[in-house]
Amino acid sequence: MKPTTSTLPPHLPAPSPALSADDQEALTDLYIRGTPANTLRAYERDLLYITAWKTARFGTALDWPESAATALAFILDHARDLNDASKTDVARETAEALISQGLRKSLACPAPSTLDRRIASWLAFHRMKNLASPFDSPQVKQARAKARRAAARPPAPKSQHPITRDILEQLLATCRGSRRDCRDRAMLMLGWASGGRRRSEITGLMREDASCKEFDKTGLVWLSLLGTKTTGKGETPRLVLKGRAAQALVHWIEVGQIKDGPLFQPISKADRVLARRLSPDAITQIVKHRLKLAGLPEGFASAHGLRSGFLTQAALDGAPIQAAMRLSLHRSVAQAQKYYDDVDIVENPAADLLG
Incomplete structure (x- = not known):
């Protein structure tokens, strides 16, 4: 019996009618062996975060493919400091829900690299399912570029001091x-x-x-x-x-x-x-x-x-x-x-x- 879309995590290739059960299993195994363990763990963390964000923001599960409007909302919610937002601001309410779940540290604007990584994971999930990405639409791509520029900051060193x-x-x-x-x-x-x-x-x-x-x-x-x-x-x-x-x-x-x-x-x-x-x-x-x-x-x-x-x-x-x-x-x-x-x-x- 072939695996269904619901039985495979988004970071693994979606079932294809053109593949036999053995070929599908071999393809899945190939992706697992060909993806670094750290990347697989990052995919899992990002999927957990994105899923929780969509539920808190819209009260619904992720769609495949996701809409460009949802992708744009994700960028906007992570492109500003929400400490200054009204307590009834939907982006702030969503962030507070994520903080309560231990998925977000604060209302401060996340680092551009963090946003980029989560979007990259979301893009990868769409590729695995052989679907077009919502982040490829012109408006979403432009908003992402503006968000990166607006939140630009000097990169923090991974270690406070080098161990010379x-x-x-x-x-x-x-x-x-x-x-x-x-x-x-x-x-x-x-x-x-x-x-x-x-x-x-x-x-x-x-x-x-x-x-x-x-x-x-x-x-x-x-x-x-x-x-x-x-x-x-x-x-x-x-x-x-x-x-x-x-x-x-x-x-x-x-x-x-x-x-x-x-x-x-x-x-x-x-x-x-x-x-x-x-x-x-x-x-x-x-x-x-x-x-x-x-x-x-x-x-x-x-x-x-x-x-x-x-x-x-x-x-x-x-x-x-x-x-x-x-x-x-x-x-x-x-x-x-x-x-x-x-x-x-x-x-x-x-x-x-x-x-």
């Missing part, structure tokens, strides 16, 4: 001799020295992804990432760990007796290794914990500080940006250049003209 080498050394100094300490030391070093890895990339590493065959001879450990935000599966070049970072990882593998499964695993209160994968949020908690132990404010940096810190340190040390990007795997030079610009402008002699 000196900060990393302070975090590593808190890692003493327990299994948890060994794991955290190896994780922090790998996350920083291999190019500033993202949380999902660190937790996604399996034991077989870290090759230690050359370690005794050359002191090198080779890392194979399945895929990253900027590279697809099978397209990610091997990365290398050298020196202290390679030593810390090999030590963790020996102490944790990691023979297979996830490379980094949870540690119990009794300091035993638990054979399961860490969640990406665990990296955030580990960084917060080490910051606190090092005497730094908890909000001093986030896990993304490992990535920004690697690039900032590369700029401070004068490493060519192309060399840093070969490890960070940034696809855009302009994106990586931002970290270099912050360093270069301080060293710019034109900044000292007044003395």
Whole structure:
């Protein structure tokens, strides 16, 4: 029996009369395997938000395809600060309903990137159902462009401070001799020295992804990432760990007796290794914990500080940006250049003209 439209979530391809049940199942499996796990989770969150917004705003469920009028209302509701709106304003009432459900933080105007992401998800849902998108109408497209321009703001850094080498050394100094300490030391070093890895990339590493065959001879450990935000599966070049970072990882593998499964695993209160994968949020908690132990404010940096810190340190040390990007795997030079610009402008002699 073929799946019906109602049995499949909108982020998976809609059933087609031209496909057999086996072909439909294969197509669905292809979309699941070909879509990053983080994207699937984002789709689910955005679908929950959009559905709740439509119910609170119009008292009805989502339509497929959705009307251009509904799409325009969605943009208008998210293009202004509703703190200044009348309490009987329908957009404010809708926002308050979403806040009460824990789906919206405040009445303030959401960041343009948040609106863009939710619209992109909505567009993707229409594509999966092979339907025309309401966001493609001229009026809606123009309103979206105006909303983006009206709410433009400087991008907020993902980490308040970069975790540069000196900060990393302070975090590593808190890692003493327990299994948890060994794991955290190896994780922090790998996350920083291999190019500033993202949380999902660190937790996604399996034991077989870290090759230690050359370690005794050359002191090198080779890392194979399945895929990253900027590279697809099978397209990610091997990365290398050298020196202290390679030593810390090999030590963790020996102490944790990691023979297979996830490379980094949870540690119990009794300091035993638990054979399961860490969640990406665990990296955030580990960084917060080490910051606190090092005497730094908890909000001093986030896990993304490992990535920004690697690039900032590369700029401070004068490493060519192309060399840093070969490890960070940034696809855009302009994106990586931002970290270099912050360093270069301080060293710019034109900044000292007044003395």
